[in-house]
Structures are given as C-alpha cells and as structure tokens.
Amino acid sequence: MKFSPEQIPAHIAFIMDGNGRWARSRSFLRQRGYEEGAVSLRRITTHCRELGVRETTFFALSTENYLRRPRREISFLMKLLKTYLVKERAMLMDNNIRLTTIGDISSFPSDVLDALHETRTLSAGNDGMVMRLALNYGSRQEIINAVRALCADVREGRLDPDRIEDISEDVFSAYLADPQMKDPDLVIRTAGEYRLSNFLLWQSSYSELWITDELWPDFEVEHLEEALDAYVRRDRKYGAVVDSTSREASGNSGGI
Numbered sequence: 001m002k003f004s005p006e007q008i009p010a011h012i013a014f015i016m017d018g019n020g021r022w023a024r025s026r027s028f029l030r031q032r033g034y035e036e037g038a039v040s041l042r043r044i045t046t047h048c049r050e051l052g053v054r055e056t057t058f059f060a061l062s063t064e065n066y067l068r069r070p071r072r073e074i075s076f077l078m079k080l081l082k083t084y085l086v087k088e089r090a091m092l093m094d095n096n097i098r099l100t101t102i103g104d105i106s107s108f109p110s111d112v113l114d115a116l117h118e119t120r121t122l123s124a125g126n127d128g129m130v131m132r133l134a135l136n137y138g139s140r141q142e143i144i145n146a147v148r149a150l151c152a153d154v155r156e157g158r159l160d161p162d163r164i165e166d167i168s169e170d171v172f173s174a175y176l177a178d179p180q181m182k183d184p185d186l187v188i189r190t191a192g193e194y195r196l197s198n199f200l201l202w203q204s205s206y207s208e209l210w211i212t213d214e215l216w217p218d219f220e221v222e223h224l225e226e227a228l229d230a231y232v233r234r235d236r237k238y239g240a241v242v243d244s245t246s247r248e249a250s251g252n253s254g255g256i
C-alpha cells in the first residue's frame, strides 16, 4: 500500500460536480452523466474502504438542486437513487459498509424512502466504513435546524437558560444532522469550482480542500490518490504556529 494507515484521512467528503458537463461534452443527455456519476460513486466508495478510510460523505443532491432543477431531472435522480440503493446492497454488505444519510428526505417518493430504509437497516451493523449520502442537504438549513432544536431544549428546561456559556462547540455539534459524524479531514470537489456550495460548513472549518478539474464521472482511483498525496504533504495546523523542531520530533507533518 502506498500510504501508511495513519496517513489516511479518517473522513473524506466529496462534492461530486460535473456530471452534466461530462454528458454535454459527449452530446449525451444529462441523465447519462448521472448514471456515470453513480458508477464513479461506487468505484470511489470501494477504494476508500480498501484504503482504510472510516467515513465518507457524498453530496448527492443539494437543497438548491432539489428546489431549482427541472422536475423531470429530479424525478430521474430519484429513480436512479432507488436503483442505486437496491443494486449496491451487495457492495455494502461485501465491504462491511454502513449506509446513512443527512438532509431532508421527507418529501421523497415513498418507494425511494422504502428502499433507503431497507438499505440502511440491512447495513446498520456494518462497521468497516460509513457511506453517508447528503440528500436534499444544505448546511445553512442544518445549522438553523440545530439552533431551533437547541432553543427548544432551553425553552423546555433541558438546557439551563442561566448557563448558556456552557453551550460549547461539542454541545452544539450534537444538534447537527449526524451527531456521530467526525469533521472531514479532506473535502474533495471535482469539476474545478472553488467553493463549498453550502456543504458541511460547520464540519469543514479545518478540513483540507482538494479541487480538481476532473469531472466526477472521470474521477478515478488515481485522482483520489493524487488528492491523498497532496493531503499527506500538508501541515494541518488548526490555527497554531508549528515549530519545525516539534514537527520533526513528532515524526510526521500531519495531524498537529
């Protein structure tokens, strides 16, 4: 293996952009881009598992996409999601991967919700890696929901209104969509845009970012390894000043 286990990021989050452009550049319908995107999703998920990554999060559908894309495109994505959830059960079970989601899925068609429920339940006991799909997800909405839930706890006496200084980052994080989620160590965005697009804004405060021009359907294992090569070479300082002697003493340049 090219990387040692301690060099592998525990959590990698992906913004899978460029499916539409991939299709357009080949004069295909956009739908074909999403189908190829789903193939890429499987390839990258299984490779992350082989590398020993503990958590992956994939931005599969943003709230903005869900509200603004033509209905027929959303309806196609719903069908693709359902097919994916059924087809990938064997992959999840063979690789000991637990599927989970974040985002507001309450308005999804009932057959998609059923497939999701079944795949989540089936894979619930898997502990090799988490595969988290962000579906109709928006980070600002997630933060507002957390604030509302926290205020409700204050109102109902579960948090002491005279001790609001006790509301720490850890207390707040427990109100986010997936309280089990560790902050991503690395966020990878394909298709060359330099922005987070309302994805994991709280959780990615200290994440390393890797942006590549590759379009998501073209994102291969070698591109992931290129991102990891760059990641292991970076100093993660979390705002601290790092003196080179202590870094040499600790024997690595990551995870300070």
Ligand code: FPP
Pocket: 016, 017, 018, 019, 020, 021, 022, 033, 034, 035, 037, 038, 041, 059, 060, 061, 062, 065, 077, 080, 081, 084, 133, 191, 216
């Ligand atoms: C945004 O870029 C991406 C999406 C709206 C969806 C990504 C979805 C997949 C990769 C499909 C596979 C996932 C599942 C779970 C079925 P865009 O594709 O609109 O790209 P563009 O900016 O090039 O038009």
